[in-house]
Amino acid sequence: MKKPGNIKIAFSLFKLVDSLLWAMLAAILLGTLGFFAAIGVNVFGALALAKILGLQSSLSYPALFALILGCGLGRGVLRYLEQYLNHYLAFSLLARLRDKVFEALRRLAPAKLLDQQQGDLLAVLTADIEALEVFYAHTLSPVAIALCVCAGVLVLQSIVAGTLMTLLLTGGFITIGILLPYLGSKVLFATAIEYRKHFAAFNAFLLDSIKGVREIILHQAGAKRKEEMSRRTGQLLSSSHQLSQKNGFLSALTQIILTGFYVFALWLAIKQYQSGLLSVGSVVLSLVIYYSSFGPVLALSALPGNLSQTFAAARRVLALLAQKPLVEPVVNGQDFAFKSLTVSDLTFGYQEHRVLDGINLTLAKGEILGLQGQSGCGKSTLLKLLLRFYQKQGGEIRYNGLEIEEINTSSLFENVSLFTQHTTLLNDTIANNLRLAKPDASEEEMEAACRKAAIHDFILSLDSRYESQVGLLGDRLSQGERQRIGLAQIFLRNTPVILLDEPTSNLDGLNEGIILKALVKEKANHAMILVSHKASTLKIADRIALLDGTGQLAL
Ligand SMILES: Nc1ncnc2c1ncn2[C@@H]1O[C@H](COP(=O)(O)OP(=O)(O)OP(=O)(O)O)[C@@H](O)[C@H]1O
Ligand SMILES: [Mg+2]
Structure with missing residues (x-):
């Protein structure tokens, strides 16, 4: 896929400004006025000097003094307001962007997120979005301000000093404000994109290492990991070095060229004075305008250094926002209250790899269907399809006779819950982890669910009981304990259909017994696949289906 160009990216970012356009326009207006106030300080200063030298007399000293003071104060206030508005705009937009990214994550979850490197995602969510501040606070309005100020200054210059000086100033503006930034972008972009890529990959690698630190230690793979970490750090350092070098070179070049323009302007003004085309007053005024008008374009010349990083970051943020989920949630479909499930001739595969091939099964309330099959034959995949994590490729999945694609996703989740092979607990209290499954659960309900999941007594043995922090318990929670908290969540959620993927894999006979008994007790009001x-x-199942290696189900 062709990567979008920077102009397209800038346009996409600009579109996000949307309802905050007023702040941007106000910042442009105030910023432009601010620059003219700054130029005014110099111009009225020059006029005062001219008056001292007896060259002009139309304004009195007090008037000139008031004008200089007014311009100086105005400059400060206007600059403050401009910066305030720009940053208000930028940070409001960053907040909106974060919202959008989280919304995208919600859309993509759960199937697509599993494929994404978590460290990479973290980089998008934090550093990349933060980098866009440069675009909103230091790019959009400064470009517009530069255009307005330059146009105004050129008109002023043509009145004061005629065509030649105006042309020279135009040349200066174009060189410093357009040509050099363009050259800068050419020189910097590839390195900046490289840097951003290394940065995200480094994050991913680091997070992976932290998560896998136990395995790394046990397999004595620390030295190798460290070596790789050093290599990646070196890579990161080298691309940031390259960036700084190129940035330094560009800003030096800009200053040298600017000085060249200053010298050239002085030479031209003197020449014009000597040939009688300009008076001393015009020469002084023209040079003062000339020298004090490069502020806004200089701000532009610094842009590529910052913008190269920003566009690289924007590319990654926009790419995430544009990602299509594997399945679109259904919102305008039908709701249902579970009575029956019929799967007929279901086929599914990941890419080319066919996993399920013509699956048929039925399930009704009051039933437990056992599902057996060797590792990797597609049992978890089948359960995920029943929740439409992936789009099935053939056949039908019908709840109450309704095709799964016609059912509102929210209704599907209200009717069907899935206990997965890996229980992930959030870094919060046990009670709050349980409330994930049922936000308004009372203490009695939580306790009842935990008793069914054979975890209540264990929780009572903890210092803070239900208020114990899962994060602080760290390794104290065994896999079996985590699994049982996960089961308690399922009991709390209490949906009509319960899909259980290896609910007892980490449990001893005693706890397994308690949980199986609870499941059997729940059976009358639920349909379960186990x-x-x-x-x-599997002893508690009413029927057992065997998923064989060819993707078919034998009852
Ligand atoms: N996201 C995925 N992308 C590609 N292939 C996948 C994906 N998830 C699973 N697979 C593959 O699909 C096949 C079925 O996987 P599944 O997890 O359904 O097996 P399973 O029967 O649950 O195995 P186990 O008993 O080990 O849990 C496996 O070969 C697996 O490698
Ligand atoms: Mg599995």
Whole structure:
């Protein structure tokens, strides 16, 4: 896929300004006035000097003094307001962008997120979005301000000093404000994109290492990991070095060229004075305007250094926002209250890899269907399809006779819950982890669910009981304990259909017994599919289906 150009990216970013356009326009107006106030200080200063030298007399000293003071104060106030508005705009937009990214993550979840490197995502969410501040606070309005100020200054210059000086000034503006930034962008962009890429990859690698630190230690792979970490740090350092070098070179070049323009302007003004085309007053005024008008374009010449990073970051943020989820949530479909599930002739594969091939099954309230099959045969995949994490490729999945694609996603989740092979607990209290499944759960409800999941007594043994922080418990929570908290969530959620993927894989016989008994007790009001390798667990199933290696289900 062709990468979008910078102009397209700038346009996409600009479109996000939307309802904050007023702040941008106000910042442009105030910024332009601010620059003219700054030029005014010099111009009225020069006029005062001219008056001392007896060259002009139309304004009195007090008037000139008031004008200089007014311009100086005005400059300060106007600059403050401009900066305030620009940053208000920028940070409001960053907040909106974060919202959008989270919204995108919600859309993409859960199927697509599993593919994305988590460290990479973290970089998009934090550093990349933050980098866009440069675009909103230091690019959009400064460009517009530069255009307004330059146009105004050129008109002023043509009145004061005629065509030649105006042409020279135009040349200066174009060189410093357009040609040099363009050259800068050519020189910097590739390095900046490289840097951003290394930065995100480094984040991903670091997060991976932290998560896998136990395995790294146990397999004595620390030295190798460290070596790789050093290599990546070196890579990051080298691309940031390159960036700084190129940036330094560009700003030096800009200053040298600017000085060249200053000298050239002085020479031209003297020549014009000597040939009688300009008076002393015009020469002085013209040079003062000339020398004090490069502020806004100089701000532009510094842009590529910052913008190269910003566009690289924007590219990654916009790419995430544009990603299509594997399945679109259904919002205008139908709601249902579970009575039956019928799967017929279901086929599905990941890319070319066919996993399920013509699956048929039925499930009704009051039933537990056991699902058996060797590792990798597609049991978890089948359960995920029943929640439409992926788009099935053939056949039908019908709840109450309704095709799964016609059912509102929210209704599907209200009717069907899935206990996955890996319980992830959030860094919060046990109670709040339980409330994820049912936000308004009372203490009694939580306790009842935990009793069913054979975890209540364990929780009571903790110092802070239900208020214990999962993060602080760290390794104290065994896999089995985590699994049982996950099961308690499922009991709390209490949906009509419960899909259980290896719910007892980490449990001893005693706890397994308690949980199986609870499941059997719940059976009357629920329909369950129970995936397990354990014969002891599958004993509670009413029927057992075997998923064979060819993707077919035998009952
Ligand atoms: N996101 C994915 N992308 C590509 N292939 C996948 C993906 N998830 C699973 N697979 C593959 O699909 C096949 C079925 O996986 P699945 O997780 O459904 O097996 P399973 O029967 O649940 O195995 P286990 O008993 O080990 O949990 C496997 O070969 C697996 O490698
Ligand atoms: Mg599985």
